[in-house]
Amino acid sequence: MSKEPQRSVKSEILRLFSQMGYVLGIPDMILKVFAIVWMSDKPVSLQDIEDFLKAEKSSIAKTTISVSLKELLNLGAIEKVRLENERANFYTTNMKFLELFQLSLSKILSPAQIRTNKFDQKFGNDPLGRRFYDEAMRLHKFLDFMVNYDFEE
Numbered sequence: 210m211s212k213e214p215q216r217s218v219k220s221e222i223l224r225l226f227s228q229m230g231y232v233l234g235i236p237d238m239i240l241k242v243f244a245i246v247w248m249s250d251k252p253v254s255l256q257d258i259e260d261f262l263k264a265e266k267s268s269i270a271k272t273t274i275s276v277s278l279k280e281l282l283n284l285g286a287i288e289k290v291r292l293e294n295e296r297a298n299f300y301t302t303n304m305k306f307l308e309l310f311q312l313s314l315s316k317i318l319s320p321a322q323i324r325t326n327k328f329d330q331k332f333g334n335d336p337l338g339r340r341f342y343d344e345a346m347r348l349h350k351f352l353d354f355m356v357n358y359d360f361e362e
Contacts, residue, residue: 219248220265226306233313238269242277243286247306252290252299284312307360315356322349 223244230240245258253261255274262269278300281287288303304312325345332338 235313239277246287246300247302252301254297254299311356318352
């Protein structure tokens with residue numbers, strides 16, 4: 210099997226991760242870095258990530274990649290591993306990408322609920338304000354369900 214179809218599949222996965230991040234408000238670069246680590250069957254280094262992005266014509270500064278790696282480490286989405294006889298840090302995924310999206314949604318949901326409640330306090334007596342609040346609360350319930358649902362069942 211040639212490497213070209215594999216490159217095409219990886220390019221499409223990278224693009225889709227980026228689009229999913231846009232929907233969830235996760236920075237594009239963070240999800241691109243996560244996607245590269247997720248697609249690899251072995252630990253990857255910062256240099257591996259940079260090389261992959263260059264091959265995709267998506268050259269990004271090492272500093273930006275490094276910041277994305279730190280954010281993913283802080284989220285628990287990836288972990289740092291040491292390889293024998295290697296000085297560089299290497300990374301592997303620590304969670305499925307669905308778990309990363311659930312985690313990201315949970316971080317968005319709480320502040321959104323607080324803003325919705327403040328809106329209700331200010332405009333809840335107005336019929337249009339009440340209508341908006343009721344719809345927003347339905348959305349919050351749906352997102353809360355998505356955050357807490359165990360998709361492995």
